[in-house]
Amino acid sequence: MTYGYIGSMKAKPGHREDVVSILLRNADSLRQAGCDLYVVSVSETDQDTIWVTEVWHTKERHDASLQLPEAKAAINEAMPMLTGEFTSQETTVRGGLGLH
C-alpha cells in the first residue's frame, strides 16, 4: 500500500513563481522522510494554480513530514502568497512507470 497525494493551490496574482521556489527548496530532503515522488507543476490553463503530486511509503510518513521544521517554515512563508483555494485527493498507488 503506497500512499499518493494529488493537491492544488492557488497563488495570489504574480506570486506563483515565488511559491514554486519555496515548494522546491526542500525537495531533496524528502527522500529520507519516506517520499518516493514529489512533483511540482504549474497549470497550463490558468496563471495562478500550482499542482503537487506525491508518492510516499505510507500516509503516516507523509503526515509526519509536515511537522518537520523546514516544512513548517515553508508553509508559513508560502501561506500569505496563497488565496486559500486548495484541492486535495488522497489515493492508493497501484503501479506504473518511473517510481523508484
Next chain:
Amino acid sequence: MTYGYIGSMKAKPGHREDVVSILLRNADSLRQAGCDLYVVSVSETDQDTIWVTEVWHTKERHDASLQLPEAKAAINEAMPMLTGEFTSQETTVRGGLGLH
C-alpha cells in the same frame, strides 16, 4: 519544459480494478514513447475514481502515444467500463524529487 498531465476517470460500480489492470498493462512500454512518469492510483474517498498522473518529455510525445495501437486497444477495452466522467489538467513540470 516538461509536460505534465493529471487526470481522473470514474469506473462503473465494480469495474475499477478491471480498468486499473488495463491502464497498467502497457506501462513499461511508455518509456520509449517519451514518458518519464506514469502513476495509476485509486481514490481513497470513493470506490470508483481512478487517478493517472504523467510526466512526458513533451506534449507532442504524449499526444502521439495515444495513437499507438496498444493505447487505442486499451482505451477501447476500458471505455465501456467507465461512466464518462473525466477530469484533466495539463501542466508544466517545474521540478521535484524522484523524476528520472
